Amino acid sequence: MNVLTAKRLTKVYGSRHARAVTKALNGIDLEVNRGEFVSIMGPSGSGKTTLLNILAGIDRPTSGELRIHGQELAKMRASELALFRRRQLGFVFQDYNLLDSLTAAENVALPLALDGKRGAAVRKKVLEMLEYLGMGEYADRYPYELSGGQQQRIAVARAVVHQPALVLADEPTGNLDSASAKALLEVFAKLHREQESTILMVTHDPFAASYSKRVVFIKDGQVFSHLDAPSSRSQFFQEILQALAVLEGTSYDMAPTRM
Numbered sequence: 001m002n003v004l005t006a007k008r009l010t011k012v013y014g015s016r017h018a019r020a021v022t023k024a025l026n027g028i029d030l031e032v033n034r035g036e037f038v039s040i041m042g043p044s045g046s047g048k049t050t051l052l053n054i055l056a057g058i059d060r061p062t063s064g065e066l067r068i069h070g071q072e073l074a075k076m077r078a079s080e081l082a083l084f085r086r087r088q089l090g091f092v093f094q095d096y097n098l099l100d101s102l103t104a105a106e107n108v109a110l111p112l113a114l115d116g117k118r119g120a121a122v123r124k125k126v127l128e129m130l131e132y133l134g135m136g137e138y139a140d141r142y143p144y145e146l147s148g149g150q151q152q153r154i155a156v157a158r159a160v161v162h163q164p165a166l167v168l169a170d171e172p173t174g175n176l177d178s179a180s181a182k183a184l185l186e187v188f189a190k191l192h193r194e195q196e197s198t199i200l201m202v203t204h205d206p207f208a209a210s211y212s213k214r215v216v217f218i219k220d221g222q223v224f225s226h227l228d229a230p231s232s233r234s235q236f237f238q239e240i241l242q243a244l245a246v247l248e249g250t251s252y253d254m255a256p257t258r259m
C-alpha cells in the first residue's frame with residue numbers, strides 16, 4: 001500500500017507579473033510504499049528541497065496531487081495539516097534541531113507531549129526507544145553534552161517515537177563525520193528492517209543513499225531515473241555513482257570509499 005502518492009507536482013516561484021519565474025518542480029510523479037526506504041538525489045537546484053517542503057506540508061504545490069497516508073494535503077485546513085504533520089510525519093534535519101533546554105529524553109518525548117501524552121508511560125516509551133537505538137545511557141544528557149552523531153540519533157528517536165506514517169530526512173548525514181554518518185545510517189537501516197518504518201531521505205551522499213532500497217534521481221524539477229538496490233550494498237554504491245555521473249554529465253571517482 002502506498003504511504004505517499006504524488007502526481008504531476010509542479011511548483012512555480014514568482015508570480016505571472018514577476019520578471020522571472022522559476023519552475024522548481026516540473027511534473028514530479030512519486031510513489032512510496034509502506035515500509036520502503038527511498039532516497040532522493042539530484043544536482044544542486046534540481047528541486048529536492050522544494051519537493052521535501054511540499055511533502056512535509058510546509059509549502060504547497062502550484063499544481064498536482066499529493067496524498068500521504070490516504071489524505072490529500074491540499075484539502076486540509078491549516079489546523080488539520082498541523083495535526084497531520086505532528087501525528088503522521090517524522091522529521092530529521094541536517095542540523096539536528098534539538099531543543100537545547102531539554103534533555104535527550106525530553107526532546108524525544110516532544111511529539112508525544114504535543115499530543116497531550118505525559119507521565120510514566122511516556123517516559124517508559126521514550127527510554128525504550130533510546131535503548132533500542134543504542135542511546136539509552138544518554139537519556140538525561142542535554143544536547144550540548146552530546147556529539148553531533150549522538151544528537152542526530154536522538155533526533156531520529158524523536159522522529160519515530162510516535163510511529164509516524166512517513167519519516168522525512170533532509171541531508172541527515174550532512175554535518176556528520178564518516179563514522180557518525182555510518183552509525184546513523186545503520187539506525188535508519190535497522191528501523192527500516194525491524195520496524196518497517198517508511199523513510200524518504202534527501203541526500204547528496206552516494207554512500208548514504210546506498211543504505212536505502214531505491215534511489216529516485218531528479219533533475220530540473222523532473223524525475224530523471226530510478227535505481228533499485230541489488231542484494232549487495234557495495235554494488236548499489238557503484239550503481240549510484242554511475243547513475244549520478246550520467247545525471248550530472250560528469251565522471252565520479254569510482255573508488256569504493258568508506259565501504
Ligand SMILES: Nc1ncnc2c1ncn2[C@@H]1O[C@H](COP(=O)(O)OP(=O)(O)OP(=O)(O)O)[C@@H](O)[C@H]1O
Nearest residue numbers: 013014022024042043044045046047048049050051
Ligand atoms: N523561495 C524561492 N523563491 C524563488 N526561487 C526558489 C525558491 N526556492 C527555491 N527556488 C529555486 O527553485 C529551484 C530548486 O531549488 P531547490 O532548493 O528545491 O533545489 P535543491 O535541489 O534542493 O538544491 P540544493 O541541493 O542546492 O539544496 C532553484 O532554481 C532555486 O533557485
